[in-house]
Amino acid sequence: MSHANAALTPxxxxxxxxxxxxxxxxxxxxxxxxxxxxxxxxKWSQRYLERGRSGMDDRSSRPHRSPNxxxxxxxxxxxxxxxxxxxGPVEIASLTGxxxxxxxxxxxxxxxxxxxxxxxxxxxxxxxxEHDHPGSMIHVDVKKLGNIPDGGGHRFxxxxxxxxxxxxxxxxxxxxxxxxxxxxxxxxxxxxDHSRVAYAEIHDDETAATAIGVLIxxxxxFAARGVHVEAVLSDNGSCYRSHAWRDACxxxxxxxxxxxxxRPQTNGKIERFHRTMSDGWAxxxxxxxxxxxxxxxxxxxxxxxxxxQHSAIGxxxxxxxxxxxxxxxx
Numbered sequence: 001m002s003h004a005n006a007a008l009t010p011x012x013x014x015x016x017x018x019x020x021x022x023x024x025x026x027x028x029x030x031x032x033x034x035x036x037x038x039x040x041x042x043k044w045s046q047r048y049l050e051r052g053r054s055g056m057d058d059r060s061s062r063p064h065r066s067p068n069x070x071x072x073x074x075x076x077x078x079x080x081x082x083x084x085x086x087x088g089p090v091e092i093a094s095l096t097g098x099x100x101x102x103x104x105x106x107x108x109x110x111x112x113x114x115x116x117x118x119x120x121x122x123x124x125x126x127x128x129x130e131h132d133h134p135g136s137m138i139h140v141d142v143k144k145l146g147n148i149p150d151g152g153g154h155r156f157x158x159x160x161x162x163x164x165x166x167x168x169x170x171x172x173x174x175x176x177x178x179x180x181x182x183x184x185x186x187x188x189x190x191x192x193d194h195s196r197v198a199y200a201e202i203h204d205d206e207t208a209a210t211a212i213g214v215l216i217x218x219x220x221x222f223a224a225r226g227v228h229v230e231a232v233l234s235d236n237g238s239c240y241r242s243h244a245w246r247d248a249c250x251x252x253x254x255x256x257x258x259x260x261x262x263r264p265q266t267n268g269k270i271e272r273f274h275r276t277m278s279d280g281w282a283x284x285x286x287x288x289x290x291x292x293x294x295x296x297x298x299x300x301x302x303x304x305x306x307x308x309q310h311s312a313i314g315x316x317x318x319x320x321x322x323x324x325x326x327x328x329x330x
Contacts, residue, residue, distance in 0.1 A: 007036055008044065013056040016041055017048020070106055074098060078106045086115060130194060134322050135227040137193040139270040140215065140234045142206045145185045145282055147290040156286040185290065187277070187297075188214040191270050192227065195321035196313055197305050198273055202294050208242040215245075219252055225322055231255040235267055280304065 008016070016034060019025040020041070025033075031041035047055040074096065081092045089107060093100040107113040131137045146153075149169040154162025166172060172182050186206045190199040199218045203210050219229050232254050234240040240258065249256040259266035281300040287293040309315045 008034065008040070010056040010058075013044040014048065014053050016044045017056070020045040021049050070098070070102055075106050075110075078103055079110055079112060082107055082112050132194065134192055134195045134197070135222060135229045137231045137233055138218070138222070138229055139191050139193060139267055140211070140218075140232055140240070141189055141267060141270045141274070142211070142237065142239075143187040143189060143274045143277065144206075145187060147182045147185055148287050148293055149182055150289050152286055152288055155283060182290075185294065186210075189270060189273060189277070190214065190218040191273050192222065192318075193233075193269060196269070196273075196310050196318040197222075197225075197227075197322060198301060198318070200277070200297065200301060202297060206237070206239055208239040208244045211239040212245060212248040215248060216252070219254070227322060229254055231257060233257045233259065233267060235259050235264065236261055276304070280308075 012034065016030050016036075019033075020027060020030050027038060027041045027045060030045070031038045034041065044056065077096055078092055078098065081087055081095060087095070089100045089103040092098075093103045096103070104113065149162065149165040149172075151157065151165035151168070152162070153165070157165065166182055169182050183204065186203050188201050188203060188206070188211060191197070199221050201214050201217070203214075215232070222229055229252070232249060234256070236258055239245060240256075246256065264271055277300075280303075281297060282293065287296070305319045306317055308317060310318055313321060
């Protein structure tokens, strides 16, 4: 690509070629007129004669042959070690006999120099997907959280004070191991695959009846924002394998799909949302009670949907990806 101070841009090169080839100028005259050397004017004139205007662009300096390039069998061996064992360049160099610099060059050329391109659990190259419009697919799941005792949990007040708060909280029971239990909060979450807009409700169980109620209200919530839900993806939890869930999806006109067993990566978008929700809401600050934490969820969801920049969709809030929002058009 021509730099800013180049004497000849592709347009000027073509002018030299036209003057010499088409108009009969001598190479010396063209070189004097454009203030370049005779060999330069001759080169571009010859290129114009052979290839016309298309020959005026810069060509790659890469050689046609590279005899010393890393052999393909060695490249495949390096890539295999990287994907299956997630080793670094130095370790792979020890296993393959190639210099570490060569291993790193191969990994960089194959876009495997960063382990973020490789799945943490399986070692396979990460394959990302996204449905092309809102409502094409929603993801559903349940996030289980331990209830916060009155006065705060051990994360913020320490284990001793947290244990005292737990014993003093009404409704605390002991299991057979003498552990104090104050119950769990089941956060039923729904997230749109295309826009990442999220909907969530907190309940005290994860039964099929509760999950169906959340789905019905979530579909209505998305419909109020101009999104028609076409399909839903869930894991293999008991509430999602029930006949009641199947019938509810049929009544709503929604196709139901389930992930492969022991394969949470398929539902990775909502798993990543759970991590964001935990960091941004569930464990973000000191709550004096479970009631206080549950009361803070709607405000955080509004922030997530309307204000928080989402790196996976171009650093814009998820709500900006929804079409036909009420009030957008008059």
